[in-house]
Amino acid sequence: MIIHRKAHRVLVSGITGKQGTFWTEKMIECGTCVVGGVNPKRAGETHIGVPVFASAADAMAKAPYDTAVMFIPPALAKPAALEAIASGVKLLVMLTEHIPAQDVMAVLLAARRAGTHVVGPNTAGLVTPGEGFVGIMPGHNPNIFRPGSVGVVSRSGSLGTLVCLNLTRAGIGQSAFIGIGGDPMIGTTTRDALIALDKDGRTEAVVLVGEIGGAMEESAAEYAAGMEKPVVAFIAGRASPPGKKMGHAGAIVTGTAGSYDSKRSALERAGVVVVDTPRDIPAALSRRLEGRAAREPRGSAVQAGR
Amino acid sequence: MNFEEHAAKAKVLAPASIAVPRGKLCITADETEAAFAEIGPCVVKAQVPTGKRGKAGGIRKADSAAEAGAAAQAILGMEIDGYRVEKVLVEERAEIAREFYAAVLTDFAARRPLVLFSTEGGMEIEEVAAARPDAVRRHGLEVDQGFDDHAARAMLAGLGLGDAEPKIAAVLKSLHAIYRARDAELIEINPLALLKDGRVVALDCKFTLDDSALFRQSDLASAGAAEKLTALERRGAEAGLKFIELDGNVGVLANGAGLTMTTMDVIAHCGGKPTNFLEIGGEAYTKSEVALGLVLSAPNVKSLVINFCGAFARTDVMADGVVKAWKKLQPEIPVFFSIHGTGENEAVKLVREQLNVEPYDFMEDAVQAAVDAAR
Numbered sequence: 001m002i003i004h005r006k007a008h009r010v011l012v013s014g015i016t017g018k019q020g021t022f023w024t025e026k027m028i029e030c031g032t033c034v035v036g037g038v039n040p041k042r043a044g045e046t047h048i049g050v051p052v053f054a055s056a057a058d059a060m061a062k063a064p065y066d067t068a069v070m071f072i073p074p075a076l077a078k079p080a081a082l083e084a085i086a087s088g089v090k091l092l093v094m095l096t097e098h099i100p101a102q103d104v105m106a107v108l109l110a111a112r113r114a115g116t117h118v119v120g121p122n123t124a125g126l127v128t129p130g131e132g133f134v135g136i137m138p139g140h141n142p143n144i145f146r147p148g149s150v151g152v153v154s155r156s157g158s159l160g161t162l163v164c165l166n167l168t169r170a171g172i173g174q175s176a177f178i179g180i181g182g183d184p185m186i187g188t189t190t191r192d193a194l195i196a197l198d199k200d201g202r203t204e205a206v207v208l209v210g211e212i213g214g215a216m217e218e219s220a221a222e223y224a225a226g227m228e229k230p231v232v233a234f235i236a237g238r239a240s241p242p243g244k245k246m247g248h249a250g251a252i253v254t255g256t257a258g259s260y261d262s263k264r265s266a267l268e269r270a271g272v273v274v275v276d277t278p279r280d281i282p283a284a285l286s287r288r289l290e291g292r293a294a295r296e297p298r299g300s301a302v303q304a305g306r
Numbered sequence: 307m308n309f310e311e312h313a314a315k316a317k318v319l320a321p322a323s324i325a326v327p328r329g330k331l332c333i334t335a336d337e338t339e340a341a342f343a344e345i346g347p348c349v350v351k352a353q354v355p356t357g358k359r360g361k362a363g364g365i366r367k368a369d370s371a372a373e374a375g376a377a378a379q380a381i382l383g384m385e386i387d388g389y390r391v392e393k394v395l396v397e398e399r400a401e402i403a404r405e406f407y408a409a410v411l412t413d414f415a416a417r418r419p420l421v422l423f424s425t426e427g428g429m430e431i432e433e434v435a436a437a438r439p440d441a442v443r444r445h446g447l448e449v450d451q452g453f454d455d456h457a458a459r460a461m462l463a464g465l466g467l468g469d470a471e472p473k474i475a476a477v478l479k480s481l482h483a484i485y486r487a488r489d490a491e492l493i494e495i496n497p498l499a500l501l502k503d504g505r506v507v508a509l510d511c512k513f514t515l516d517d518s519a520l521f522r523q524s525d526l527a528s529a530g531a532a533e534k535l536t537a538l539e540r541r542g543a544e545a546g547l548k549f550i551e552l553d554g555n556v557g558v559l560a561n562g563a564g565l566t567m568t569t570m571d572v573i574a575h576c577g578g579k580p581t582n583f584l585e586i587g588g589e590a591y592t593k594s595e596v597a598l599g600l601v602l603s604a605p606n607v608k609s610l611v612i613n614f615c616g617a618f619a620r621t622d623v624m625a626d627g628v629v630k631a632w633k634k635l636q637p638e639i640p641v642f643f644s645i646h647g648t649g650e651n652e653a654v655k656l657v658r659e660q661l662n663v664e665p666y667d668f669m670e671d672a673v674q675a676a677v678d679a680a681r
Binding site: 019023074075097098099100101102104105106108109124136137138141143144154155156157158159160161162165182184185209211212214215234236237238239240241244245246251276277278279 | 412414415417418419448449450486489491516517518519521522548550552560561562563564565566567568570571572573574575580583587588615616617618619646647648650668669670
C-alpha cells in the first residue's frame with residue numbers, strides 16, 4: 001500500500017487551500033486518480049474539476065477511496081486524520097510538519113487499531129514514476145523522475161528529489177519513491193519502506209537516503225542484511241554538530257545515539273554500500289547491479305547506466 | 307522548550323500537588339542573604355536549563371546568611387554549559403532518607419509514552435540504566451491509556467518502599483497527568499526524595515515542552531527558558547528561520563533540512579567548513595531574501611553555495627528572493643549555484659540574467675568551487 005499505484009483512489013483533505021489546490025492539480029496532471037476533496041464549508045461544490053465532500057465518511061460513501069492525503073495545518077491535523085482513519089481509508093499520507101507529538105501518537109495508535117498505513121507526518125509523499133504521485137513532490141517532472149527498477153526511500157523530500165534527479169541523469173529509472181518524513185515519530189519507518197521495496201516485484205535495487213538522529217537506519221540495516229536486492233545508502237548529517245536539531249525535529253545527535261558513524265557502520269556491516277556524496281549513488285548502484293547480474297546469469301540483468 | 311528548575315516546580319509540579327521544598331528565586335547576593343532569614347539552612351542552586359549544574363559548581367549548601375550570600379556571589383555570572391547564570395533558587399535543605407528517580411517521557415521509537423522509576427535517584431539515569439538495567443523500572447502505555455493507582459503500585463511492587471509507596475505512586479500518577487495535560491516531551495524528577503520526616507518531595511525537576519504544542523500551552527510559553535542562541539541565530543529565529551552558526555567560512559543556503567545537511571557534508575568532503583546551517587524548506591521557502599541576509603552577515607563567510615532542489619519549495623520564488631537580497635546587499639564574495647526541481651527554468655534564467663552567474667549542474671561541483679574560492 002505504501003507504494004503508490006495508478007489504481008489507488010485518492011482523497012485530498014484540505015483540497016481548497018492554496019497548497020491543496022496547487023498540488024492536487026499537479027497530482028492529477030501526473031496521472032493520480034483523485035476522487036475528490038474534503039472541506040465541510042464547500043461540500044457539494046466542484047473544485048479544480050473534482051467534487052468537494054463534507055467529510056471523509058461522506059466521501060467514502062459517494063466516491064470510495066483507499067488513500068487520503070492531508071493538506072491540514074498542525075492544530076487541526078489530529079481530528080482530520082482520525083476522521084480519515086474512521087472512514088476506513090487504507091493509507092493516510094500526512095504532509096504536515098509540527099504536529100504536537102501526543103497528537104501524532106494518538107493518530108498512529110488509531111491507525112494501528114484500524115489497520116491503516118500511515119506515511120509521515122512531515123513527509124513529502126510518494127511517487128511512482130509513470131503512475132502518479134501523492135504529496136508535494138515534483139512527480140510530474142520528467143527530468144527528475146523516470147520509470148525504472150530502483151526503489152528510493154528518503155526521510156527528506158528535498159534530498160530525495162536530488163537523489164532521484166541524479167539517478168535519472170545517469171539513466172537509472174525508479175520503481176517507487178517513498179518519502180517517510182523527517183519527524184522523530186512516523187508511521188512508516190525506513191525499515192518498513194525497505195521491506196515494501198524488497199517485496200515489490202518491480203524493484204530490483206534500493207537507494208536508502210537516511211539522516212542523523214534516531215535509530216531507523218540501524219533498524220533498517222538489520223533487515224537489509226538478509227536482502228538479496230542490492231542496497232546503496234547515503235546518510236545526511238555527517239558534518240552536523242551534535243546536540244542541535246538540524247531543521248528536522250528528528251535530526252539530532254545526542255551522545256552517540258543516532259550518530260553518522262553508528263548508522264554507517266550498521267549499514268556497512270549489513271552489506272550496504274554507503275557513499276560519501278549523492279553524486280556517487282548511481283555509479284555505486286550500477287556496480288552492485290552489474291556484480292549481481294554477473295553472479296546470477298538469469299537473463300534478468302538490469303540495464304543500469306547507459 | 308526547556309524550563310529552568312524553579313519554573314518547572316512552580317508552574318508544573320506545584321499545581322499538580324507534587325510537593326517541592328520551600329524556596330525563593332533571587333537575582334543578587336543581597337537578596338539571597340535576606341532569603342536565608344526566611345528559609346534557614348539551604349541550598350543555593352544556579353537556574354539554567356542544563357543538567358550539568360552540580361559538576362560545574364552551580365549548587366552550594368549554606369548554613370548562614372553570609373554563606374548563602376557568598377554562594378550566590380560565586381554562582382551568579384557563572385557560565386554553565388554555555389548559559390550565563392542570572393538567577394539562583396534558594397531552597398530549604400531537607401533531611402533525606404532515600405533518593406529516587408521518576409519520569410514520564412515520549413518513547414519516540416515505540417511511539418508511545420513511557421513511565422520510568424528507579425530507587426537509584428540523584429545520579430544520571432542513563433548511567434544507572436547502562437550499568438544495571440534492572441535498576442530502572444519501565445512502564446510503557448498507549449497515549450490514550452490512563453495510568454491509575456493499580457498501574458503505579460504494580461511498578462513499585464517489591465522495591466521495599468514501605469509507607470512511602472502510596473505517596474510515590476501518587477507522584478507517578480501526577481507526573482503522568484502532567485505529561486498528558488501539558489504536552490510534555492519529558493517530565494522528570496531526579497531526585498525524588500523520601501525525607502526523614504516521611505514526606506516525599508521533588509528536589510529537582512526537568513521539564514521539556516513539545517515545541518509543536520506551544521500553541522495550546524500558551525500560559526507556559528512565557529515561563530520557558532530562552533534558547534542558547536547567538537545574535538545571528540536569534541535574528542533567524544525572529545524571522546522564523548532555523549539558522550545555526552558554525553565556525554567555517556563557506557556560507558550555505560539550501561531548501562529542506564536533508565539537502566542542507568547534505569550541502570554541509572559535501573563542503574566537509576571537499577575539504578572546507580560550512581559557516582552555517584540554514585534551510586528554507588517547507589513554508590519558509592518564500593523567505594530566501596531574509597535568509598540570504600543572515601548568511602551574508604556571518605563574520606567569516608568567504609564564499610557562498612546556494613543549493614536548491616525544489617519539491618514543495620519553488621526554486622523560482624527562492625531565486626527571486628536571492629536576487630533581490632544580492633542586489634540590495636551587494637556582497638563582495640563569490641556565489642555558486644546549483645538549481646533543480648520545481649520552477650528551475652525560471653530560476654536558472656533569473657540567476658543568469660540578473661546576477662550573471664551560471665549555475666552548476668551538480669551540487670558537488672558548486673560546492674567544490676565554493677570551497678576552493680574560500681581558501
